[in-house]
Amino acid sequence: MSIQRILIYPEDCLKKVAQPIQDFGTDDLKTLVQDLLDSMYDAPGVGLAAPQIGVSLRVAVTDVNWRSEGAEKQHQVWINPEFLWKSEKTEITEEGCLSLPDMYADIERPSALRLRWFDVVGNVFEEDFEGFQAVALQHEFDHLDGKVFIDYVSALKRRMMVKKLKKKYFS
Numbered sequence: 001m002s003i004q005r006i007l008i009y010p011e012d013c014l015k016k017v018a019q020p021i022q023d024f025g026t027d028d029l030k031t032l033v034q035d036l037l038d039s040m041y042d043a044p045g046v047g048l049a050a051p052q053i054g055v056s057l058r059v060a061v062t063d064v065n066w067r068s069e070g071a072e073k074q075h076q077v078w079i080n081p082e083f084l085w086k087s088e089k090t091e092i093t094e095e096g097c098l099s100l101p102d103m104y105a106d107i108e109r110p111s112a113l114r115l116r117w118f119d120v121v122g123n124v125f126e127e128d129f130e131g132f133q134a135v136a137l138q139h140e141f142d143h144l145d146g147k148v149f150i151d152y153v154s155a156l157k158r159r160m161m162v163k164k165l166k167k168k169y170f171s
């Protein structure tokens with residue numbers, strides 16, 4: 001078990017476009033996935049992307065239900081995820097992020113999508129998602145492109161949030 005420090009925005013790795021995984025099934029990749037899971041459950045959170053622990057690779061984990069009453073842990077691992085389709089229909093959800101503690105904003109995103117991704121050993125999957133899971137996946141995969149949810153809020157609100165984070169964590 002290896003819990004990693006979760007980076008706080010605007011640390012550099014959170015703003016970089018992450019690289020795709022080329023070699024599947026390696027010990028390094030398995031360790032990265034386990035570190036992500038340990039760190040997500042410890043935080044506690046419902047999703048974590050590799051750049052959030054300082055690793056600029058296209059890997060993320062989620063477990064969107066485990067914090068609900070009576071739910072079991074049931075994680076999913078997403079490697080090199082790619083959106084094949086996003087709905088025109090959108091929905092607004094209040095989002096937060098382990099890399100932006102105590103910050104929340106209503107974010108509008110497509111409410112359904114089709115995804116292709118790989119697992120740790122390189123099997124490829126394709127599936128449709130909707131609702132909270134679709135929102136959570138878009139949030140996590142934004143991290144792989146160096147984006148965070150406050151990139152969708154007004155410039156003024158974003159500046160205020162970044163200022164608060166800098167004051168609290170970097171001064």
Ligand SMILES: [Zn+2]
Pocket residue numbers: 096097098099139140143
């Ligand atoms: Zn996040």
